[in-house]
Structure formats: structure tokens, C-alpha cells
Amino acid sequence: MRLVDARGLVRIHGRGTAAEHRALDCVDFSMEPGEWVAIVGPSGSGKSTLLHLVALTDRPDAGALTVAGQPTYGLSDAALTRLRRDRLGHLHQAFHLLPTLDVLGNVRLPLDLQGVPDREAERRARAMLEEVGLERETHRHPAALSGGQQQRVALARALVHAPALVVADEPTGNLDRETGRRVLTLIRRAIAFAGSGILMVTHDPEVAAAADRCLTLVDGRFET
Numbered sequence: 001m002r003l004v005d006a007r008g009l010v011r012i013h014g015r016g017t018a019a020e021h022r023a024l025d026c027v028d029f030s031m032e033p034g035e036w037v038a039i040v041g042p043s044g045s046g047k048s049t050l051l052h053l054v055a056l057t058d059r060p061d062a063g064a065l066t067v068a069g070q071p072t073y074g075l076s077d078a079a080l081t082r083l084r085r086d087r088l089g090h091l092h093q094a095f096h097l098l099p100t101l102d103v104l105g106n107v108r109l110p111l112d113l114q115g116v117p118d119r120e121a122e123r124r125a126r127a128m129l130e131e132v133g134l135e136r137e138t139h140r141h142p143a144a145l146s147g148g149q150q151q152r153v154a155l156a157r158a159l160v161h162a163p164a165l166v167v168a169d170e171p172t173g174n175l176d177r178e179t180g181r182r183v184l185t186l187i188r189r190a191i192a193f194a195g196s197g198i199l200m201v202t203h204d205p206e207v208a209a210a211a212d213r214c215l216t217l218v219d220g221r222f223e224t
């Protein structure tokens with residue numbers, strides 16, 4: 001099984017308007033299970049657009065996309081949502097933690113959404129928090145945490161359900177260099193712990209160099 005297989009992906013933003021833009025122009029790429037792939041490229045080259053397609057939060061205008069072994073063409077919104085919930089983890093530059101939930105509540109959320117029994121969800125969330133070194137912060141709220149701590153909570157949440165694939169858009173982009181390095185080390189450890197692959201957009205050459213493979217997008221195409 002291929003973790004991701006994309007053939008001839010096209011995404012045109014603002015179709016039929018003056019602002020029409022071909023953000024992805026016939027992109028092919030694939031990932032193997034457990035692989036870490038970095039995507040780099042200039043601002044506006046289509047990196048986030050590609051990530052949204054793979055994250056199943058947007059649909060291509062043309063092309064074929066298989067995610068976690070599941071061909072996505074023709075799937076209903078409900079089926080895409082299930083696939084996203086069960087097989088994917090998400091990591092964002094801006095963390096996107098829920099402010100009303102404490103650390104434990106944020107991390108166990110993907111399990112709660114899947115209907116995992118209460119004690120099992122708590123046990124797995126605590127194990128993941130231990131993996132990112134936050135086992136003592138379980139009852140604090142996101143607003144009371146540093147940026148690096150918030151991203152570690154987000155990382156634990158992205159991996160708690162052992163997703164096949166984590167999609168990450170500049171996960172170290174809001175962190176200072178030293179904190180970014182520490183989070184990167186944790187990402188490496190945590191994806192190995194969960195057995196997940198990761199597709200990561202980054203502007204940081206150090207992050208890109210840590211990946212198994214690095215692809216460069218320019219004007220909606222991969223450079224060869």
C-alpha cells in the first residue's frame with residue numbers, strides 16, 4: 001500500500017474570476033508508509049494548497065489522489081471526514097488548540113471523536129503526553145503554555161490516534177530556532193513511536209534536511 005499517491009493533481013483557485021490562479025499544475029508524487037517528506041518552495045508556489053488536498057480539507061479540480069491506501073475520487077464529504085478523522089493527524093503553524101479544553105482534553109479529542117472508551121482514551125492521551133514531555137501539564141489550559149509547549153500539545157494530539165499520515169504546515173514556523181529544534185527532535189521521535197508518515201511544509205532548511213526526502217515546488221510544479 002502506498003501512503004499517498006497523487007497523479008496529475010490540478011487545483012485552480014478563484015476559477016472563472018479575474019483572480020483565477022492555477023496553484024497546482026499536474027503534480028505527481030507518492031509516499032511510502034512511515035516516510036517523512038518535506039516540501040519547500042517560494043511563497044505562493046502551492047505548498048499549502050497541496051497540503052490541503054492531501055489533508056482532505058480541499059478537493060482537486062483534476063487528477064487522482066489516494067490517501068492512506070484509499071482512493072478519494074467520488075467519496076462523499078462524510079466519507080472524507082471519516083478518513084481524515086481516523087487516518088490523518090494535523091499540525092499547524094498556529095497550533096489550533098481548543099482554548100476551553102485543558103491539555104489532556106485537547107490531546108484526547110481525536111480519540112473522543114472516534115468513540116474510544118473513556119479510560120482507554122485517557123490512557124493513550126497520557127502516554128502520548130509523556131512522549132512529548134508534558135505529563136505534568138495535563139490540567140493546564142493552552143493560554144497558560146509557551147509556544148513550544150503548545151506545539152508539543154498539538155503534536156501529541158496529531159499522533160494520539162496513531163494516524164497513518166500527519167500533515168504539517170510549517171510546524172516550527174512560529175517557534176524560535178532553539179525551540180523549533182527541540183520540537184523537531186520530538187516530532188522525529190513521536191512519529192516513530194506512533195508509526196506514522198509525515199508530509200511537512202517548511203521554510204527552514206534545517207527541518208527540510210532532517211526529512212527522508214525533500215521536494216521543491218515552484219509555480220505549482222515539482223522541480224526535477
Ligand SMILES: Nc1ncnc2c1ncn2[C@@H]1O[C@H](COP(=O)(O)OP(=O)(O)OP(=O)(O)O)[C@@H](O)[C@H]1O
Nearest residue numbers: 013014019021023042043044045046047048049050
Ligand atoms: N482561495 C484562493 N483564491 C485565490 N487564490 C488563492 C487562494 N488560495 C491560494 N491562492 C493562490 O494560490 C497560490 C498558492 O498558494 P499557497 O497558499 O498554496 O502557497 P504557499 O506555497 O503555501 O505559500 P506560503 O509559503 O506563503 O505559505 C498563491 O498564488 C495564492 O495567492
Ligand SMILES: [Mg+2]
Nearest residue numbers: 047048049169
Ligand atoms: Mg503556505
